[in-house]
Amino acid sequence: MKSGKGQPENHVALNVALYGRGARRWTMTERGAGDLHRSSDMLAIGPSSVRWEGDCLLFDIEEVGAVFGETVRGTVKVHPEALVNSGFPLDPQGRHRWQPIATRSRIEVAFQKPGVSWSGDAYVDSNFGSEPMEDRFREWQWSRAHGKCGTAVFYEGTRLDGSTFSLSLNIDRQGIPHLSEMPDLVHLRPTGWLMPRSTRSEGDASVVKTWEDAPFYSRSTLGARLRGENVLAVHESLSLTRFISPVVQFMLPYRMPRKASGSG
Numbered sequence: 001m002k003s004g005k006g007q008p009e010n011h012v013a014l015n016v017a018l019y020g021r022g023a024r025r026w027t028m029t030e031r032g033a034g035d036l037h038r039s040s041d042m043l044a045i046g047p048s049s050v051r052w053e054g055d056c057l058l059f060d061i062e063e064v065g066a067v068f069g070e071t072v073r074g075t076v077k078v079h080p081e082a083l084v085n086s087g088f089p090l091d092p093q094g095r096h097r098w099q100p101i102a103t104r105s106r107i108e109v110a111f112q113k114p115g116v117s118w119s120g121d122a123y124v125d126s127n128f129g130s131e132p133m134e135d136r137f138r139e140w141q142w143s144r145a146h147g148k149c150g151t152a153v154f155y156e157g158t159r160l161d162g163s164t165f166s167l168s169l170n171i172d173r174q175g176i177p178h179l180s181e182m183p184d185l186v187h188l189r190p191t192g193w194l195m196p197r198s199t200r201s202e203g204d205a206s207v208v209k210t211w212e213d214a215p216f217y218s219r220s221t222l223g224a225r226l227r228g229e230n231v232l233a234v235h236e237s238l239s240l241t242r243f244i245s246p247v248v249q250f251m252l253p254y255r256m257p258r259k260a261s262g263s264g
Helices: 246-255
Strands: 014-016 025-029 036-039 043-044 048-053 058-066 071-080 096-113 116-128 137-149 148-157 164-172 177-179 184-188 197-201 205-211 217-226 229-239
Touching: 025 036, 071 116, 096 137, 096 148, 096 164, 116 137, 137 197, 137 217, 184 217, 197 217, 197 229
Parallel strands: none
Antiparallel strands: 014 025, 036 043, 043 048, 048 058, 058 071, 071 096, 096 116, 137 148, 137 229, 148 164, 164 177, 184 197, 205 217, 217 229
C-alpha cells in the first residue's frame, strides 16, 4: 500500500495462499518494524519465520486468515535441486531485479490448521527493488513451467515510460539459466475482474484454473506447449495502474489488515 513508501520496514507481511476444497486460506497481515527480525539466513515477521537449515528452506507459519480470522498454522520445507546464482535487471537503471533462486525443488507441506498436507514440486524466486514497483512499471506477465529439459520462464511487461522488457529463459537442472527464443504470444481469456492475461506458447494455450482473481492481480494454471512438450504452467498477471487506483487502495486493508507491534 502507499503507506509503506516512506518506511518499508514498518510495513512487512508474510503472504500465505492455500487453495483447495475445504482448505482455502489467505493471509497477509501487515506488521511494524518491531516485529521484523532478520539475519543472513533467517527472516522473522511476527510469529512466523523463514530460515535455512542446511540445504532446506524452512517456513514456520503462524498467521491469521484475512476477513474471517481463521488460524493458519503449519510448516513448509523446500529442498532445492540446485540454486541459481544469476539475477536479471528489469529496468535500465537496475533499480528492480528478478532473482530465480531454486527453479526446481521438492516441497513438503504440513498444516495443522487447516489440516492439509502434501508433497511435490516447487519453485522459488524473488523480486526486489529500491523504489515502489508502481513508480516504474505499468503491468507485467510472468509464467514458469517445469519440463523435461528444465524450467521455462517468461517475464515481460511495460514500464511507465512506455518502454518494454522481456525475458525468455530455460533454467536447466543444474540451476544454469540459458536465454531462449521467445515463443509466440497467446492471448488468454480475461479474469472475472477483466484483467488481461497473455502467455507464450508454441501452439494454443488455455487457462486450466484461476486461483487468484483480484482487481489488479491474477494467478492461474495454464496448459501450454513448450519445446515440443505439453506442460502445465503457473501464470501471474499484474496491473500496477489498477493497483494505485483509489478504489483498490481503499479495499486493500480488508485483505491486508495491520496488527500492532507485539500483538501476535
